[in-house]
Amino acid sequence: MxxxxxxxxxxxxxxxxxxxxxxxxxxxxxxxxxxxxxxxxxxxxxxxxxxxxxxxxxxxxxxxxxxxxxxxxxxxxxxxxxxxxxxxxxxxxxxxxxxxxxxxxxxxxxxxxxxxxxxxxxxxxxxxxxxxxxxxxxxxxxxxxxxxxxxxxxxxxxxxxxxxxxxxxxxxxxxxxxxxxxxxxxxxxxxxxxxxxxxxxxxISTSLPKQDQVLKIQQLNNYILYLGRIEGSKGCYQMFDYYLKLVEEDPSVPELVLAGSTSIPVPKHEKINFIGFIEESYKGSLLTNANFLIMPSPYESLSLVTLESLAYGVPVLVNGDCDVLKGHCLRSNAGLWYQNYDEFKECISFLINNKNITSGMGELGKRYINKNYxxxxxxxxxxxxxxx
Incomplete structure (x- = not known):
C-alpha cells in the first residue's frame, strides 16, 4: 500500500x-x-x-x-x-x-x-x-x-x-x-x-533524558515553562502582561522560562528567562523539571506540546477561551484553565502550593495520554x- x-x-x-x-x-x-x-x-x-x-x-x-x-x-x-x-x-x-x-x-x-x-x-x-x-x-x-x-x-x-x-x-x-x-x-x-x-x-512518545541534558537543565530551578513559538497569536502578549503583573504583586513567583523561536519582543525582566530554540532531545528534560507548563493560546486544534507535558506527568495551565485546551483539562483532570487575570493568579498559586495534588494530576495526565494518544x-x- x-x-x-x-x-x-x-x-x-x-x-x-x-x-x-x-x-x-x-x-x-x-x-x-x-x-x-x-x-x-x-x-x-x-x-x-x-x-x-x-x-x-x-x-x-x-x-x-x-x-x-x-x-x-x-x-x-x-x-x-x-x-x-x-x-x-x-x-x-x-x-x-x-x-x-x-x-x-x-x-x-x-x-x-x-x-x-x-x-x-x-x-x-x-x-x-x-x-x-x-x-x-x-x-x-x-x-x-x-x-x-x-x-x-x-x-x-x-x-x-x-x-x-x-x-x-x-x-x-x-x-x-x-x-x-x-x-x-x-x-x-x-x-x-x-x-x-x-x-x-x-x-505521543516520551523518552528518558540523557544525563548531560539533565545536568544542563538542572541549572534551571523552580520555573514555569512555556514551550513553542513565541508570538501574539499564541496568546504570548497576554501571558507576559499577566505574569509581569503577578511578579509585581508577588516576587516569590517562580521564574518563567521560554523555549522556542520568537517573532515578538520578549520582555526584559530578571524573572523571564528566554533560552531560545532547543533541540527536540532536550524537551523531555525541560518538561520534567518544570512546575507546570503554561499554554496561553486561544486557538488550538490539538496542541502537541500540551499532550507532551501530560505524557511526562507535568500539569498544565491553559487559556480557558480555547475549547480544545479546556477539553484536555476536563478529560484528563491534569490541568487548570484561566479566562482573566484573577483566575491566572489563583491557578498559579494553587499549582505552586499544592504539590501533593499536582503530583496526582501528573499521574492522571500520563493515564490520559496512554489511553487516548x-x-x-x-x-x-x-x-x-x-x-x-
Missing part, C-alpha cells in the same frame, strides 16, 4: 504544529506501508519562499520526500486585504475566495499536477490542514482518495464556500479532538454520514480508515 502525505512544509527543522504532526504520522505509517511526502520548497510560512532544493529527491528516515517549487511568494498585505473582504462580507463571490486561496498559498501548481499525473500510484492522499492552496486544489485532484486532517481552530475560513467544497470532496476526515469535530460540524455544511471519520490526533492506538485508527 502506498500513501501520500500532503503538507505545506516538511523537514526536521520545521517546528510548526501541523507540519510536525504530519511528520510524526508519516514516520509511523511508514512502518506499515510505503509513505511519500508531497510538499513545497518553502521553509517560511510567512512568505513560502523556495529555500529547499527540489533537484534531487530527499529521503528522511526512509521516507521519500518530493518537493515542488512555489510559483510565487506570499504577500501579507495582499492576503489581509482579501481576508477583510471575504471574512467580514457575506456578499463576496467565490472568485474572491479563490483569490484568497491563491494569495495565501503556498501557491504550488506543480504539486497539484503531480497528484493528477500519479493519482493511480497511491491508495490514499492525506492532506494536513484545510485552509491552504495545497489542500483545496490537491483534494480536488485526489477526489476519491483524499483524506483530511483539518487542524481546525475557531477560524472565519470555516465559513467559506470553498471550505465547504473541501469537506464535501474528501473521503474521510481525521479529527484531532471532539471539540474540533463539534466546531466543524457547527460551521461547515456537509454530510459527515457519507464520510469515513474518526477522532485520532497524534501519538498512544502510537499503537493512533496507528490502528489510521490503518482501519484505509482498510475499510
Amino acid at each position: 502506498k500513501i501520500a502525505i500532503v503538507v505545506m512544509r516538511y523537514g526536521e527543522e520545521i517546528v510548526g504544529g501541523a507540519e510536525y504532526h504530519a511528520r510524526m504520522i508519516a514516520e509511523h505509517l511508514n512502518n506499515y506501508c510505503q509513505v511519500n511526502v508531497l510538499t513545497t520548497c518553502a521553509k517560511s510560512y510567512h512568505t513560502w519562499a523556495n529555500e529547499y532544493d527540489n533537484e534531487n529527491e530527499e529521503v528522511i528516515k526512509n521516507i521519500r520526500i518530493l518537493r515542488f517549487k512555489n510559483s510565487k511568494t506570499r504577500k501579507v498585505n495582499n492576503v489581509l486585504a482579501i481576508e477583510e473582504k471575504i471574512f467580514g462580507n457575506l456578499a463576496h463571490t467565490k472568485k474572491d475566495e479563490l483569490d484568497w486561496i491563491n494569495e495565501n498559498g503556498p501557491n504550488c501548481p506543480e504539486l497539484i499536477k503531480y497528484i493528477e499525473d500519479h493519482y493511480d500510484d497511491y491508495k490514499a492522499f492525506i492532506f494536513f490542514t484545510f485552509r491552504y492552496y495545497t489542500s483545496y486544489y490537491g483534494i480536488n485532484a485526489a477526489k476519491g482518495k483524499a483524506y483530511l486532517v483539518p487542524e481546525a481552530e475557531n477560524d472565519p475560513a470555516l465559513n467559506l464556500s470553498t471550505t465547504q467544497e473541501i469537506f464535501q470532496n474528501v473521503n474521510g476526515i481525521l479529527y484531532n479532538v471532539p471539540e474540533e469535530r463539534k466546531l466543524i460540524l457547527n460551521r461547515v455544511p456537509f454530510s459527515e454520514k457519507e464520510k469515513k471519520w474518526d477522532i485520532i490526533g497524534c501519538g 498512544s502510537w499503537d492506538s493512533v496507528e490502528k485508527k489510521y490503518l482501519d480508515i484505509f482498510d475499510n
Whole structure:
C-alpha cells in the first residue's frame, strides 16, 4: 500500500504544529506501508519562499520526500486585504475566495499536477490542514482518495464556500479532538454520514533524558515553562502582561522560562528567562523539571506540546477561551484553565502550593495520554480508515 502525505512544509527543522504532526504520522505509517511526502520548497510560512532544493529527491528516515517549487511568494498585505473582504462580507463571490486561496498559498501548481499525473500510484492522499492552496486544489485532484486532517481552530475560513467544497470532496476526515469535530460540524455544511471519520490526533512518545541534558537543565530551578513559538497569536502578549503583573504583586513567583523561536519582543525582566530554540532531545528534560507548563493560546486544534507535558506527568495551565485546551483539562483532570487575570493568579498559586495534588494530576495526565494518544492506538485508527 502506498500513501501520500500532503503538507505545506516538511523537514526536521520545521517546528510548526501541523507540519510536525504530519511528520510524526508519516514516520509511523511508514512502518506499515510505503509513505511519500508531497510538499513545497518553502521553509517560511510567512512568505513560502523556495529555500529547499527540489533537484534531487530527499529521503528522511526512509521516507521519500518530493518537493515542488512555489510559483510565487506570499504577500501579507495582499492576503489581509482579501481576508477583510471575504471574512467580514457575506456578499463576496467565490472568485474572491479563490483569490484568497491563491494569495495565501503556498501557491504550488506543480504539486497539484503531480497528484493528477500519479493519482493511480497511491491508495490514499492525506492532506494536513484545510485552509491552504495545497489542500483545496490537491483534494480536488485526489477526489476519491483524499483524506483530511483539518487542524481546525475557531477560524472565519470555516465559513467559506470553498471550505465547504473541501469537506464535501474528501473521503474521510481525521479529527484531532471532539471539540474540533463539534466546531466543524457547527460551521461547515456537509454530510459527515457519507464520510469515513474518526477522532485520532497524534501519538505521543516520551523518552528518558540523557544525563548531560539533565545536568544542563538542572541549572534551571523552580520555573514555569512555556514551550513553542513565541508570538501574539499564541496568546504570548497576554501571558507576559499577566505574569509581569503577578511578579509585581508577588516576587516569590517562580521564574518563567521560554523555549522556542520568537517573532515578538520578549520582555526584559530578571524573572523571564528566554533560552531560545532547543533541540527536540532536550524537551523531555525541560518538561520534567518544570512546575507546570503554561499554554496561553486561544486557538488550538490539538496542541502537541500540551499532550507532551501530560505524557511526562507535568500539569498544565491553559487559556480557558480555547475549547480544545479546556477539553484536555476536563478529560484528563491534569490541568487548570484561566479566562482573566484573577483566575491566572489563583491557578498559579494553587499549582505552586499544592504539590501533593499536582503530583496526582501528573499521574492522571500520563493515564490520559496512554489511553487516548498512544502510537499503537493512533496507528490502528489510521490503518482501519484505509482498510475499510
